[in-house]
Amino acid sequence: MAVIKQAAIIGGGVIGAGWISRLIENGIDVSVYDPAADAAEKVEAVLKNSRYAYSKLISGPRCNEGSVEFCDSIAAAVASAELIVESVPERLDIKQTVYAEIEASATIDALIASSTSGIMPSDLQAKMKHPERLLVAHPFNPVYLLPLVELVGGKSTTMETIERAREIYHSVGMHPLHVKKEIEAFIADRLLEAVWRESLWLVKDGIATTQDVDDAVRFGFGLRYAQMGVFDTYRVAGGEAGMRHFMAQFGPCLKWPWTKLMDVPEFTEELVDLIAGQSDQQSGHMSIREMERIRDDNLIAILHGLKGNNWGAGKTLARYEHQLLEAANDPA
Numbered sequence: 001m002a003v004i005k006q007a008a009i010i011g012g013g014v015i016g017a018g019w020i021s022r023l024i025e026n027g028i029d030v031s032v033y034d035p036a037a038d039a040a041e042k043v044e045a046v047l048k049n050s051r052y053a054y055s056k057l058i059s060g061p062r063c064n065e066g067s068v069e070f071c072d073s074i075a076a077a078v079a080s081a082e083l084i085v086e087s088v089p090e091r092l093d094i095k096q097t098v099y100a101e102i103e104a105s106a107t108i109d110a111l112i113a114s115s116t117s118g119i120m121p122s123d124l125q126a127k128m129k130h131p132e133r134l135l136v137a138h139p140f141n142p143v144y145l146l147p148l149v150e151l152v153g154g155k156s157t158t159m160e161t162i163e164r165a166r167e168i169y170h171s172v173g174m175h176p177l178h179v180k181k182e183i184e185a186f187i188a189d190r191l192l193e194a195v196w197r198e199s200l201w202l203v204k205d206g207i208a209t210t211q212d213v214d215d216a217v218r219f220g221f222g223l224r225y226a227q228m229g230v231f232d233t234y235r236v237a238g239g240e241a242g243m244r245h246f247m248a249q250f251g252p253c254l255k256w257p258w259t260k261l262m263d264v265p266e267f268t269e270e271l272v273d274l275i276a277g278q279s280d281q282q283s284g285h286m287s288i289r290e291m292e293r294i295r296d297d298n299l300i301a302i303l304h305g306l307k308g309n310n311w312g313a314g315k316t317l318a319r320y321e322h323q324l325l326e327a328a329n330d331p332a
Contacts, residue, residue: 001063001327002026003171008081010074010098012039014046015115016087018143020068021050025144026172027063032070033077040070045289050144053296057145057303060321061328074098075105082107083168085137087115095119096127103129111164113137118185121154131156135165138186139174142292145299147175147316150186173320175313191230201260203278204271210278226302227312 007023009016012034020043023030032043047068054062071077078084084102088094095114102112112134114124125131136152149169153162162178169176179186185193195217202208208216224233231243238246265271283291306314 001171001323001330002028003167004028004082006031006081007083007085008033008077009085009087010034010077010102011087011089011115012036012043013087014141015139015143016085017043017046018050018139018141019085019087019115021047021142021144022172022174024066024068025050025054025063026066028066028172030066030068031077031079031081032068033072033074034070043068046142046144049142049289049292049296052293053142053145053300056297057300057317058321058324060325062324063327074101078102078106078110080107081110084110084112085115086112090116090119092119092123095124099124099128099134109133111135111161111168113165115139117189120182120184121152121157122182123154125154125156128156132158133161135161136186137165137169137176138189140188142296142299145296145303147173147313147320148177148188149174150177150179150188152179152182152186154182171323173316173323175316197264198259200265200271200275201263203275204265209282210275211282214282227306 002023005027006029008031009020009023010033012020012032016032016034020030020032024047032039034043036042084106086095086098086102088098095116099112106112108130110133114121114134114136115138116124116136117138119136121134121136124136125134128134131154134154135157136150136154138150138152140146140148151162151165151169153159166176166178177187183190199213202213203210221233228236234246234250235243238244238249286294303314303317306312307317308314310318
């Protein structure tokens, strides 16, 4: 059961809407500020997906859904919020301006969490009056299904803030991962960036199409990574001798010129047209909403499979369902 009752979301894009979905699913009332004229319509489209997903994901009792209220100002949205989630564009100046508005109206003990994909929290909090209550809580799309949230504190963030955040995100069915050393892009996005760069080179150099790259991931190592990650995958690959044997056998390969990870292809119109054109040919027959539904159905199947083995993200799902069952059976 959620440990807070009221949250605010500043920015109702894909990530902000995903946060709204996860929070209201856990009975938390959410106030939203987004100046876009079509913000409510876009949020509702994500909520439609998340409600469908949760109806398939959760096998036991669920919380009564929290409310969603769109506000006409940041001040109105944050006034009574215990958790304030900032999900505005990835520009430091915009985020710092938003924090100033938040601090002018939020309660002194409200937690402020940025959804940034890579900006250092120390930079985010540099101009705040109370920087100790800000941290990065970086989620992954779709936020309502993927349990990982990376928690990153800045120079002024207190451990009390980290622990409060950990408790909140744990209570809404997530796997909070405390990144103990501040670094740009944190952990997961640095790994994704490496794969993304190499994928761009493979297409640019005519070695593979976008579908070839996607197939190499989804029919191969992507299946292993989904349940064992990087290091356990390679530990198993080392056989009975484990990681030491794997590193001795394949370590020298790292000196071979197999990747271009330290270089980035220039985003010329030609490269953009090449990749966008291949992507259209690969999946242009489906709408984005259709692809989101396919993605969600597959993620749910994977999570259920992992839950059956009490492993990885499935173990997090099993623990969350147990929390919901206990809350449903609690007469209080």
